[in-house]
Amino acid sequence: MDQSRIRNFSIIAHIDHGKSTLADRLLERTGAISERDMRSQLLDEMDLERERGITIKANAVRIDYDADSGETYELNIIDTPGHVDFSYEVSRSLAACEGALLLVDASQGIEAQTLANAYLAVESGLEIIPVINKIDLPAADPDRVAEEIAAVLGGSPDEAIRVSAKSGEGIDELLHAIVDRLPAPDGDPDGELRALVFDSYYDTYRGVVSLIRVVDGSITKGDAIRLMAHRHDLNADEIGVRRPAMEPTGGLEAGEVGYVITGVKDIDLIRVGDTVTWADVPSEDPLSGYAEPKPMVFSGLFPTDGDDFERLREALDKLRLNDSSLVYQAETSRALGFGFRAGFLGLLHMEIVRERLEREYDLDLVATAPSVQYIAHLTDGTDRNVQSPQDLPESGSLASIDEPYVKVMIITPSEYIGTVMELVQAKRGIMGEMTYLSPERVELHYEMPLAEIVFDFFDQLKSRTRGYASLDYEPSDYRPSDLVRVDILLNGQPVDAFSTIVHKDGAYSYGKAMVKKLRELIPRQLFDVPIQAAIGSRIISRETVKAKRKDVTAKCYGGDITRKRKLLERQKEGKKRMKMVGSVEVPQEAFVAALKINDE
Numbered sequence: 010m011d012q013s014r015i016r017n018f019s020i021i022a023h024i025d026h027g028k029s030t031l032a033d034r035l036l037e038r039t040g041a042i043s044e045r046d047m048r049s050q051l052l053d054e055m056d057l058e059r060e061r062g063i064t065i066k067a068n069a070v071r072i073d074y075d076a077d078s079g080e081t082y083e084l085n086i087i088d089t090p091g092h093v094d095f096s097y098e099v100s101r102s103l104a105a106c107e108g109a110l111l112l113v114d115a116s117q118g119i120e121a122q123t124l125a126n127a128y129l130a131v132e133s134g135l136e137i138i139p140v141i142n143k144i145d146l147p148a149a150d151p152d153r154v155a156e157e158i159a160a161v162l163g164g165s166p167d168e169a170i171r172v173s174a175k176s177g178e179g180i181d182e183l184l185h186a187i188v189d190r191l192p193a194p195d196g197d198p199d200g201e202l203r204a205l206v207f208d209s210y211y212d213t214y215r216g217v218v219s220l221i222r223v224v225d226g227s228i229t230k231g232d233a234i235r236l237m238a239h240r241h242d243l244n245a246d247e248i249g250v251r252r253p254a255m256e257p258t259g260g261l262e263a264g265e266v267g268y269v270i271t272g273v274k275d276i277d278l279i280r281v282g283d284t285v286t287w288a289d290v291p292s293e294d295p296l297s298g299y300a301e302p303k304p305m306v307f308s309g310l311f312p313t314d315g316d317d318f319e320r321l322r323e324a325l326d327k328l329r330l331n332d333s334s335l336v337y338q339a340e341t342s343r344a345l346g347f348g349f350r351a352g353f354l355g356l357l358h359m360e361i362v363r364e365r366l367e368r369e370y371d372l373d374l375v376a377t378a379p380s381v382q383y384i385a386h387l388t389d390g391t392d393r394n395v396q397s398p399q400d401l402p403e404s405g406s407l408a409s410i411d412e413p414y415v416k417v418m419i420i421t422p423s424e425y426i427g428t429v430m431e432l433v434q435a436k437r438g439i440m441g442e443m444t445y446l447s448p449e450r451v452e453l454h455y456e457m458p459l460a461e462i463v464f465d466f467f468d469q470l471k472s473r474t475r476g477y478a479s480l481d482y483e484p485s486d487y488r489p490s491d492l493v494r495v496d497i498l499l500n501g502q503p504v505d506a507f508s509t510i511v512h513k514d515g516a517y518s519y520g521k522a523m524v525k526k527l528r529e530l531i532p533r534q535l536f537d538v539p540i541q542a543a544i545g546s547r548i549i550s551r552e553t554v555k556a557k558r559k560d561v562t563a564k565c566y567g568g569d570i571t572r573k574r575k576l577l578e579r580q581k582e583g584k585k586r587m588k589m590v591g592s593v594e595v596p597q598e599a600f601v602a603a604l605k606i607n608d609e
Contacts, residue, residue: 010083012264013193017222019087019102021130022112023120023479027142031112031174032070032086036253038180039072039084069105069208069220069266070253074184082188085266089126099126100133101281104297105207105222105266108136108191110183111158115141115149115171118450119157121420121481127161136191137162139169140183145176157446194224194264201292202226202234204261204269204285211327216274220251221285222266224296229260233288234271237295241278242288243271303484304336304352305413306463307396308359309377309506310366311348317372318347324370325349328362335362340397342505345375350397353379356463377506381459384411384487398508401494404545411487415462416441417455419470421478426451428473436461437512456485460510495520495549497527498541520550528552 020028074082087102103109109130113123130137139158141151155166170186172179196203208220221228228234232245249257250267261267273279284295312321322339329335337351353359359379366372383395386408395401395410417438421429423445430440433455441454457466462482470478495516497507507527511519520542527540531554538554565573 010262010265012196012198012262014080015083015085015194015264016108016187016191017085017087017106017194017264017266018108018110018187018191019089019099019106019130019135020110020112021089021099021103021126022142023114023117023122023126026112026114026117026120026123027174028089028112031110031140031142031172034172034174034177034180035084035086035184036070036072038177038184039074069251071250071266072252074188076185076188083265084187087266100129101207103130103133103135105205106133106135107194108138108187110140110187111137111162112140112142113154113158113169115143115151115154116146117477118150118154119161119420119446120479121418122479124161124418124420124452125481125483138183138186138190141169141171142174144171145173145178153447157450160446196223196263197225198227198263200225200263201290202228202232202285202287203292203294203296204228205296206236206279206281206283206285209279209281212270215270216272217270217279219269219271219279219285220266221261221269223261223263225263225292226287227260227262228269228285230257234269235286235288235291236279237284237286237291238280239278239283243273243278245269246272304334304382305355305459305484306353306359306379306381308351308353308379309340309342309345309348309397310337310351310363311342311345311375311377313373313375315346320370321349321366321372321374324366324372325351327370328365332362334358342377345377345506352382352396356467378509379463380510381413381463383413383492383510385409386411395510398494398496398510399505401510409489410492412490412492413459414456414485414488415459415482416485417457417462417480417482419453419455419478419480420446421451421453421474423449423451425474425478426453429453429470429478432466432469432473433457436466457482458490458512459484460512493544495523496543497523498539498543499527499531500538501541503543516544517549520544524550524552528554533557 020031022028069085069087072084072086074084076082087106089099089102111123111127111130113119127137139162141154141158143149144151151171152166155169158169159166170179170183172183202223203225204221204223206219206221210218212218228245228248230245230248233242234245235242247257247270248260248267249255250261250265255268258267269285271279284292286292310321312318325335325337329337334354335351337349339347340350341347351362353362356379359376363374363376367374380397383401385393385395385402387393387402388406388408393400393402401407417433419429419433436457438455438457438461441456443454444452446452467480470480491513492510493513493516494508494510496503498504507523509519524540524542531538531540533554534556537556540552540554541548542550565576
């Protein structure tokens, strides 16, 4: 198709502002999907996305729009996630587009992630169409929201398109705006092939399926193609588009979005962000792609059955193809056996990855408490990255520790400013600037330790503001901090899965809470089991699981008291010997329950 009649755009917004519902209405209005096949959240293909009502994976679909002028336009929609943990998915989507629909809820107004996504789109040089959704809600105030958008993006409040993705009101006007206001692609159709791989996933029967945006040249079925990052030559076995079902077309031209299947089963050959070119006449100038994601949160993933270790490795390999922000390496735990240390973009990302591994690959996993990456400065002048508590050197060789800080943006109704400030200060936050978006809404900027955010900060923020506050954060820098490692000892032996790095001020409360919880979870043995929390060699808290007692004097009736004492002394000696050689078995459910201590 002529590039002048192609429009490539993303739908970006804060979580729960109606991106997937708007995509449904666009598909419905253009006849891309029959009424019989229509279902809500059509582009959210995972059951997990439907159950939680969130978009996890970016998804692309092509629709044909017959304009009033009589011309048919090719619209390529990329639906994107809204949660801060999946902002990497958004950046990948924007790299394949010329425009973006910035969706804002008519009742809630601009949220933190709305601003973050808008800035991403502006930095990518995209044309933005502001869209005010949910105008049919009783609490909707589109005029106020239009003023907020104009204050952020510039321009006139009248430029915002007002729609209801649920009822379909305003969809025709939006389609006109997409055609009139978004630019067409400007690639060279006769040049050397350059196509960006912006997503990929693994199909059990067909191998790797790559979603591509052709920037220059064209690609047809049977072409010998080259992946420029790895210099691998492959054959394009199938070329097509998604409508939203996969539809082979035989080829793609400059400006178009579609998929390519090469039959490759080796998932390391095709990487997201790579450039596809011809093998016989290759381009020497790869596309810029996008920056590699940096994991923010680290956690150990261990199979409950040690025999599933290789299955977990294969599952992580396949999942990484679909989620290139996931990083992992093998690790061993004395308590949990063989597993992997995985890096995630945030807590929700960690939760989603674990749930996908369990559902899609039928694995039963234990995840250790999440931690962030610290930098340890040693007394010999060297530095060491610390991704887990076990990596932290002993205090004798440790000079100082730096922890990661993030820039936090919180948007909240003005009535909750006091309670939000109190919460952030309790989490060691440093106040930045405060801006009133309107008389009712305030934008607060803070710098905070990432470790304070990854546990329960978001939940507490929502509960203190009745769900009205929104949060966005981005990495800032590393700063020195007074941190210690708290170890949990069972019967004098440290259990590495329960160790954690915390600020010195919170070490005692963490240790006390953990030993108290473990006392309830660990089954009673035939001997007393001390549970201790320690910082180095100093015990800061202790609980004891009392021994099961067999009444050895039950068979002793009558006679002198010394007979009973002799039996009790013999039992006491036996328990003492047992304690020296006995080991405490911690059930898997105790690990799972104890590691949720920070969720409470």
